[in-house]
Amino acid sequence: MPAHRDPRNTPLLAELPLTDSVAGALGAADGIDGFGTDVAATLGWAVAVGAARAADRPVVEDWSLLASVASLDVAAARILEPHLDALDILDQARRLDVDVDLESIGVHPGSSWGVFAAEGPGTRLEAHRAATGWRLSGTKPWCSLAHELTHALVTAWVGDERRLFAVALRTPQVDPHAGPWHARGLTQVMSAPVEFTDATAVPVGEAGWYLRRPGFAHGGIGVAACWWGGALPLRDALLEAARRTGADQLSRVHLARVDTALWNARLTLKAAAATIDADPDPALLAGRVRAIVSDAVETALTEVAHALGPLPLVADERHARRVADLQIYIRQHHGERDLARLGGSVSEGRGEW
Missing domain, CATH: 1.20.140.10 (Butyryl-CoA Dehydrogenase, subunit A, domain 3)
Incomplete structure (x- = not known):
């Protein structure tokens, strides 16, 4: 197999040059030892990439970035994609004037994000409103990198509808499982259940909005x-x-x-x-x-x-x-x-x- 392909030669739209944002992200990736295999270093790069994106970028820029990163390393793209997706979801909420109190769960410029929206048989994550705000209790399956991330957007059941919530992951009320994860692919991007026990949560949009x-x-x-x-x-x-x-x-x-x-x-x-x-x-x-x-x-x-x-x-x-x-x-x-x-x-x- 070729030793190394340069994704800058094959952007998603070959007739268009890569934007400075995408080229900069790929250039920064070249300087990371263990890009895609070192989760902490790749997550740090993903956070920097998310912070550098222009607010008014066309969707093809994001897709070009993701495709180009995946051509370098599939796991790196698997790490980057949910972080960017979470940032996009929060931006969409802001554009609709939805008030999302991220400060209350310790979000900061260096926060790393996942999106946990999968459902599974025998598991259910419930949201309820307490006197001090929303709380999550139950099990959420297929939570990728929950051990590594600082925050996540999580869907939980409110009655018969699912609603999206922002949560901090590094709290005693959130317990990521250590497996099972016997995968031979994406070995470093473990996806396992997470237990929530009356965990503080911030709603993002109305029920069903996600x-x-x-x-x-x-x-x-x-x-x-x-x-x-x-x-x-x-x-x-x-x-x-x-x-x-x-x-x-x-x-x-x-x-x-x-x-x-x-x-x-x-x-x-x-x-x-x-x-x-x-x-x-x-x-x-x-x-x-x-x-x-x-x-x-x-x-x-x-x-x-x-x-x-x-x-x-x-x-x-x-x-x-x-x-x-x-x-x-x-x-x-x-x-x-x-x-x-x-x-x-x-x-x-x-x-x-």
Whole structure:
């Protein structure tokens, strides 16, 4: 596999130069030993990246940044994406004049953020209003990096609706589990349950706002941009193999399948960036984009395995880690379940061409 790809040569929109903000973030990443593997150093970089972003940036800038970072290191993008998503959610609330008292939970310029919105069988996080404010009690599953972060945005049940809350994680009332996390990919980005025991929480928006807001679709596509960027070096590996002396026609077939799949995903991301703010159904758009990108990444993982065989999986640490990281990360797309929801929307008459 190529020793190192420079993501500045392949931004999301190749006909546009990278902005100073994105180029600066990538340049800073070059100076970090253990970028993506050293969680503390990568989180510190992510906080600095979040603080440096312009308030009026186009959405394609964020997606270009995420894709470019993932092409360097998938785990680094997995660390960066939720931090930026949390900052974006808080910005959306501020633009709607929603009062979010972050000082009361110790938020400061160096705070690192996660977004914990998953649900799981047998677990439930409840929110209730006490005399001194909102409190959270119960278990939240799939909380990535809860041991490492200072704060998180967390969805909790208020009756039959979910509401978003900001919480401080480094308090006695918040107890992140130490596992289970037996993953062979994203090993350093542990996602495990967190127990909340009457933990102080600050509401962010009304009940249901988190899922209804247009920005929810932006975040979902941002994750897809990470998947896409993370797969680009797999194409590079196939390109290198197809150029070797003695390479056969099959090497070119594998390359062509991945090239066309990732090119199609790129065009999909590009089209979404151009239309999402005016789209009448951004959630449906996000579902379509994620389905197309996830299929492209699955194609890349399959083709590179067939083309290159086991050698790079056992002899090339960066390639093996990238493949394992992508195989875990892409499972944020729930395959046929997500397609069933998408098909249900289409069958109801939404999203006519």
